[in-house]
């Protein structure tokens with residue numbers, strides 16, 4: 001579904017991503033794991049053309065490397081950014097409406113689906129996003145991304161700063177989205193939880209793919225356990 005070839009990202013003289021290749025197969029959960037600064041966020045941002053890059057990105061065999069970000073979203077790829085970035089001074093409903101910029105005619109129907117997926121948001125729909133808890137803002141950020149009807153949903157560190165119980169709910173939601181047919185590209189510091197639910201995973205180190213494999217295999221690999229799982 002998504003193919004990334006020879007991707008490089010530079011920030012001035014810093015080479016953050018060094019010619020990586022990877023793919024995401026339709027219907028799967030694929031994770032990118034790796035330590036701080038490995039290049040995970042830059043990789044996701046380059047897929048939605050939000051950073052300067054070289055290389056080729058194709059989505060369902062269409063070259064999207066040079067499309068503008070809003071066109072990429074219209075091609076059914078959505079990114080839930082690190083730190084959620086909900087519009088703090090807008091209500092939940094208004095945040096959802098912003099997410100549906102390409103889907104105005106389906107707004108009511110989609111909003112109803114979001115409230116079914118995240119019932120906790122219903123009673124708060126008139127509340128300003130900035131006054132909600134971290135977990136609620138993460139739900140809203142995911143719901144806002146889903147309002148564009150993505151076929152590929154990319155999540156950048158969704159568990160960051162959340163309580164363990166909420167992290168459990170979040171991972172259940174990710175599995176449910178996969179069951180509903182959405183393909184997931186997940187970036188996580190919480191490597192153990194990510195590998196457990198991933199069909200395939202890539203380990204990034206210093207801007208390069210150091211290792212790849214089935215999530216269920218990597219979770220048992222001694223190297224991965226020592227480096228990323230604190231075991």
Ligand SMILES: Nc1ncnc2c1ncn2[C@@H]1O[C@H](COP(=O)(O)OP(=O)(O)OP(=O)(O)O)[C@@H](O)[C@H]1O
Pocket residue numbers: 011014015016034035036037038039040041042043189
């Ligand atoms: N806007 C920027 N300007 C300069 N350097 C940047 C910028 N964004 C990222 N970098 C650098 O690029 C490298 C990769 O960063 P990136 O955020 O992609 O990694 P990451 O794996 O997502 O890390 P983290 O888990 O800490 O977010 C790092 O060395 C980082 O300092």
